[in-house]
Amino acid sequence: xxxxxxxxxxxxxxxxxxxxxxxxxxxxxxxxxxxxxxxxxxxxxxxxxxxxxxxxxxxxxxxxxxxxxxxxxxxxxxxxxxxxxxxxxxxxxxxxxxxxxxxxxxxxxxxxxxxxxxxxxxxxxxxxxxxxxxxxxxxxxxxxxxxxxxxxxxxxxxxxxxxxxxxxxxxxxxxxxxxxxxxxxxxxxxxxxxxxxxxxxxxxxxxxxxxxxxxxxxxxxxxxxxxxxxxxxxxxxxxxxxxxxxxxxxxxxxxxxxxxxxxxxxxxxxxxxxxxxxxxxxxxxxxxxxxxxxxxxxxxxxxxxxxxxxxxxxxxxxxx
Amino acid sequence: xxxxxxxxxxxxxxxxxxxxxxxxxxxxxxxxxxxxxxxxxxxxxxxxxxxxxxxxxxxxxxxxxxxxxxxxxxxxxxxxxxxxxxxxxxxxxxxxxxxxxxxxxxxxxxxxxxxxxxxxxxxxxxxxxxxxxxxxxxxxxxxxxxxxxxxxxxxxxxxxxxxxxxxxxxxxxxxxxxxxxxxxxxxxxxxxxxxxxxxxxxxxxxxxxxxxxxxxxxxxxxxxxxxxxxxxxxxxxxxxxxxxxxx
Numbered sequence: 001x002x003x004x005x006x007x008x009x010x011x012x013x014x015x016x017x018x019x020x021x022x023x024x025x026x027x028x029x030x031x032x033x034x035x036x037x038x039x040x041x042x043x044x045x046x047x048x049x050x051x052x053x054x055x056x057x058x059x060x061x062x063x064x065x066x067x068x069x070x071x072x073x074x075x076x077x078x079x080x081x082x083x084x085x086x087x088x089x090x091x092x093x094x095x096x097x098x099x100x101x102x103x104x105x106x107x108x109x110x111x112x113x114x115x116x117x118x119x120x121x122x123x124x125x126x127x128x129x130x131x132x133x134x135x136x137x138x139x140x141x142x143x144x145x146x147x148x149x150x151x152x153x154x155x156x157x158x159x160x161x162x163x164x165x166x167x168x169x170x171x172x173x174x175x176x177x178x179x180x181x182x183x184x185x186x187x188x189x190x191x192x193x194x195x196x197x198x199x200x201x202x203x204x205x206x207x208x209x210x211x212x213x214x215x216x217x218x219x220x221x222x223x224x225x226x227x228x229x230x231x232x233x234x235x236x237x238x239x240x241x242x243x244x245x246x247x248x249x250x251x252x253x254x255x256x257x258x259x260x261x262x263x264x265x266x267x268x269x270x271x272x273x274x275x276x277x278x279x280x281x282x283x284x285x286x287x288x289x290x291x292x293x294x295x296x297x298x299x300x301x302x303x304x305x306x307x308x309x310x311x312x313x314x315x316x317x318x319x320x
Numbered sequence: 321x322x323x324x325x326x327x328x329x330x331x332x333x334x335x336x337x338x339x340x341x342x343x344x345x346x347x348x349x350x351x352x353x354x355x356x357x358x359x360x361x362x363x364x365x366x367x368x369x370x371x372x373x374x375x376x377x378x379x380x381x382x383x384x385x386x387x388x389x390x391x392x393x394x395x396x397x398x399x400x401x402x403x404x405x406x407x408x409x410x411x412x413x414x415x416x417x418x419x420x421x422x423x424x425x426x427x428x429x430x431x432x433x434x435x436x437x438x439x440x441x442x443x444x445x446x447x448x449x450x451x452x453x454x455x456x457x458x459x460x461x462x463x464x465x466x467x468x469x470x471x472x473x474x475x476x477x478x479x480x481x482x483x484x485x486x487x488x489x490x491x492x493x494x495x496x497x498x499x500x501x502x503x504x505x506x507x508x509x510x511x512x513x514x515x516x517x518x519x520x521x522x523x524x525x526x527x528x529x530x531x532x533x534x535x536x537x538x539x540x541x542x543x544x545x546x547x548x549x550x551x552x553x554x555x556x557x558x559x560x561x562x563x564x565x566x567x
Contacts, residue, residue: 205408
């Protein structure tokens with residue numbers, strides 16, 4: 001177990017109990033009425049979901065940056081998150097929001113984006129063009145899904161549908177239950193496992209695509225693992241919590257200096273740090289004294305965008 | 321373990337890059353592939369490493385076609401050093417060299433150590449690659465290939481952009497590999513290096529193999545005139561030849 005993993009596990013061990021107590025109402029297990037119920041049915045599923053979604057986004061970001069050999073890569077680049085969002089928006093548009101119907105629509109959207117991506121990029125005859133084509137196809141799918149989402153918003157049948165679409169897109173973990181956890185946790189963990197298994201091939205890519213192939217890496221298998229791994233992690237995240245941006249971008253950067261810089265050693269610590277970041281951001285959303293609770297997606301974007309700019313400036317100076 | 325290609329031809333965007341090339345490479349030899357820009361040298365090397373699929377013909381290792389081999393078996397036998405010195409992440413020299421063990425799915429500490437020592441990188445083991453000079457980086461990338469203990473080393477212009485001291489130190493490592501029975505195939509632009517250090521030279525011109533033999537024969541002034549269109553002659557003793565060109 002590396003230094004980064006141990007450090008992050010200690011931080012998580014401190015943050016998890018704190019997150020259960022923190023909120024608009026600070027919980028005192030001894031005095032707060034229905035404390036056990038609030039903990040078991042409201043705060044615990046919410047905390048677990050924050051950890052699961054953050055872990056998925058963090059691991060996907062680390063794997064994406066390794067795959068594209070670019071520290072500015074983000075899971076959103078592959079078009080899977082916008083695909084999932086489109087699925088969810090369609091569910092909201094037609095009013096199919098009961099139970100797990102909305103997440104199911106979002107997962108179908110993520111699956112559709114994954115299938116389209118594999119169909120376009122998986123068939124290149126020249127393996128040397130694989131990753132570039134893959135990224136371009138992903139960006140086109142993201143644009144298309146974004147445009148269709150905007151279309152759905154502009155054609156929303158009523159103000160209530162439009163409001164619920166826009167609110168959902170902002171991303172949040174409010175009012176989530178154990179049902180959401182039961183759906184999201186296995187899928188996300190399976191996705192992280194797939195990405196973790198791809199670690200060795202991502203390490204080989206450090207030397208470029210040609211050298212990686214000479215080391216026995218099969219580009220098609222690796223592409224398949226990336227589509228499946230990011231699809232499961234990011235698609236599930238969007239399905240249960242809406243669009244939560246920047247986690248996949250920020251987290252690998254924060255963690256990389258603590259590791260030996262190999263893509264494979266970044267995936268597990270990024271999953272832990274992603275979980276920690278989303279958990280903490282969700283607590284911040286809950287305790288800020290605003291009239292309505294700050295949306296998690298907005299909070300993370302407010303942190304993420306300035307960070308991204310700082311990163312660009314550092315890269316310009318050749319530091320990153 | 322003989323590496324051979326038979327009737328190899330490659331087309332790119334309708335244009336013939338390599339046409340009907342057949343040859344055998346022998347273990348223990350340093351074979352240099354020479355030719356003017358665009359002659360098909362890198363394409364031949366990539367095809368020998370099974371990194372591109374030829375339009376016709378095949379590459380075999382001990383009579384077994386490369387595409388029929390498991391990619392990891394092929395990778396354990398053939399080490400390939402690309403022309404680009406790309407290292408995407410700022411890993412340590414030891415971790416960079418360790419990448420050579422990926423096809424073996426083991427830690428291979430002894431082999432990694434041996435490759436680091438062979439390439440005189442002992443003092444740089446824990447240094448991040450971003451702090452290395454061009455010559456040190458070239459040695460580290462070669463050590464990465466050697467850590468995989470391949471039977472064949474294919475290197476695309478490994479000596480380009482290196483100063484003369486680093487060229488000679490890298491050549492010494494490659495010679496040591498050849499002497500221990502490894503087959504070494506290099507794409508070389510510097511004809512004097514090919515003349516003085518290779519056991520055999522192939523000359524490519526417009527995708528065709530126009531000369532194949534001992535350096536003295538393959539790089540004769542007539543062959544240089546035919547392939548490069550340059551009038552040139554060799555001066556000096558064998559092993560210490562210098563190429564003089566006329567304007």
